[in-house]
Amino acid sequence: MNLTAEHLSITLAGTDIVKDISLSVEKGQFVGLIGPNGCGKSTLLKSIYKVIKPQKGLVFLGEKDVLKSSARMISKEMGVVGQFNELSFDFTVHEMVMMGRTPHKHLMESDSLKDYDIVADALERVHLSAYADRSYLTLSGGEKQRVILARAIAQQPKFLILDEPTNHLDIKYQLQILSVVKSLNIGVLAALHDLSMASVYCDILYVIKQGEVLASGRPKDILTNELIRQVYDINCEVYTNPITGDLAIAYL
Numbered sequence: 001m002n003l004t005a006e007h008l009s010i011t012l013a014g015t016d017i018v019k020d021i022s023l024s025v026e027k028g029q030f031v032g033l034i035g036p037n038g039c040g041k042s043t044l045l046k047s048i049y050k051v052i053k054p055q056k057g058l059v060f061l062g063e064k065d066v067l068k069s070s071a072r073m074i075s076k077e078m079g080v081v082g083q084f085n086e087l088s089f090d091f092t093v094h095e096m097v098m099m100g101r102t103p104h105k106h107l108m109e110s111d112s113l114k115d116y117d118i119v120a121d122a123l124e125r126v127h128l129s130a131y132a133d134r135s136y137l138t139l140s141g142g143e144k145q146r147v148i149l150a151r152a153i154a155q156q157p158k159f160l161i162l163d164e165p166t167n168h169l170d171i172k173y174q175l176q177i178l179s180v181v182k183s184l185n186i187g188v189l190a191a192l193h194d195l196s197m198a199s200v201y202c203d204i205l206y207v208i209k210q211g212e213v214l215a216s217g218r219p220k221d222i223l224t225n226e227l228i229r230q231v232y233d234i235n236c237e238v239y240t241n242p243i244t245g246d247l248a249i250a251y252l
């Protein structure tokens, strides 16, 4: 499913945080948002998944006007893996992932065998099948992150939003999570911090600085020494990794 955001502007506590940002994610595309801490990535994503109401702009998921549709309606099609995954009440891992099925059910409808299969499959994808009966609150940060991704997978979304999904994860699980997400073959919009990783997994990148899009396009076309210096105020050398052929960055 494709997503378009048009001229989004968000002001919080009197400060313009997102300034007239437009972007699009085609069906099956993995699109990354990169930019320094505080540049507005999470705020932009939150306006797309309806947690923050933008002052201006439009968001369409396929034909649906996201800002005018109910959260329940959107949650049938859009999955979200946010940045902070803390809970006050405890649930088992199985229960957490089963919550992903909620948008597809009527009030008080019980879990079907199909729901159980979907939850088991989602847990298997993130390699947490053995954790199904564990209490969520006892998990490590990385394990929690993978449970939240499993919940989003169990939701069977047609579009996925990820806010720094590899936070807390060691390198094995960073690669695993991004590969799992890529294998879903749905539209994905993700805020990412690791530029090399973003350049490998993303089809298109939007580079954000102080609430504005500074550049967008294929990673190989836009990630230059000059752009990275301009955005992050650091010196680096962008090169082609001789072993993988991927773009890589040496920080100087």
Ligand SMILES: Nc1ncnc2c1ncn2[C@@H]1O[C@H](COP(=O)(O)OP(=O)(O)OP(=O)(O)O)[C@@H](O)[C@H]1O
Pocket (backbone or CB within 6 Å): 012, 013, 017, 035, 036, 037, 038, 039, 040, 041, 042, 043, 044
């Ligand atoms: N509710 C709020 N009220 C006032 N300012 C806010 C609010 N929420 C966010 N901000 C500010 O908006 C700016 C953008 O924050 P945001 O979380 O979108 O950045 P980000 O690019 O996701 O950063 P990071 O990479 O650190 O996660 C920050 O300066 C933040 O302090």
